[in-house]
Amino acid sequence: MTSGILFDFNGVIVDDEPQHCDALIATLTQYGYTLDRDTYYREYLGFDDRECFRFTFERMGRPADEPALQEAIARKHVEYERSIRATMRLVPGVADFIENAALDGFQLAIVSGALRSEIDLVLQLAGLRPHFAEIIAAEDVGACKPDPQGYNRARQKLDLLPKRCVVVEDSIPGLTAARAAGLRCAMLATSYPVDAFGDADLVWRDFVGHDATELPWAHV
Template identity: 25%
Template sequence: MEQFGSLNIPKSGYKAVIFDLDGTLVDSMPAHFQAWCEALAANGAPKDVFPEDVFYSMGGRPTKDIVKEINGEFNLDLDPEAISYSKRKAFLDRLDLVELNEDVVAFAKSLRGKMPVGIASGGSRKVVEATLKTTGLSELFDEVVTADDVKCGKPAPDAFLDCAERLDVAPADCLVLEDAAPGIMAAQLAGMKVITVPAAIHIVE
């Protein structure tokens, strides 16, 4: 095992590494939650339909899928497209709140020139690329797969399988770093080895 802060990474047994972005490479979840609250309120959602603990449990899932689930649970008719647009805009206004997960980034940097490295994110292409650019991570990765690139988002395995194909590495030879249950399930369904990244601790006052 190789130690990167709180992470224990196996030294062998894989030929490529695929990272989740939000909550894994970067601590962006507080900014995403604020964006969700703003977007839901702006589109007429009742208060408290998306509590913070539920938000964290759905980490990595595409916005539109979550809106559809909220509609079903609360018998609402919120527009997934409108909320997705509002949420994306609100998050982009908060990019200054995004911080690097230094341990995960250090591991990613250690891989350059050694093996293929990719990202499989549940975010939209625009948000993912803006996040990577703002945090200075864009040049670290050979391939970036987003929710816009696949038919089914996490917990379906599509994003990880697509990324492995782009990296030209068999799924069984890929190591995944993920923080949230939907993403962990997606990587497991893709037949990949998974390391769970500890969630950042946020004090809620």
């Protein structure tokens, strides 16, 4: 019977949290708001773009209606795309891991708070797009992680039972979302220290030297 691997994107496939951080800082500067890196990693990590701007605009006492959020998201996307095209870096070992998992017959999906255009850009640049049967992006859900909506939707689209799926995440909100969806979860210590994931089924530093059979499958 087929099994599925549901990957987060930022910090799991592409090591682009620095680019997202810089893009958000640059965009918020346009609105007269100063954000530093420490605050980004402490308070913003795991948010999608909409939640980043809603959270900040409310702090500023600035309108956070849909047109304002869409304008801010578009501005950040310009900053992100410029940066990622110049300095894209995949998480170590992820390309081989994905290619081998696909060859071994696993169904692969991405569940992310990133924009679909950003996911597609990175996958095309990395040559990995053909391996993914489903992509659930920010535009496809009504709530970001830790809400489990994205993982539930991806699993349903793959037509798999929870016990046939494993999530690969790097953030605490992502781990919470996986748990709320009833899924086992392997964590990568790319955004948090290894000892931050007490509730994880498995923790790796990256994908180097690993393959999909090592994931914490419930049916094994």
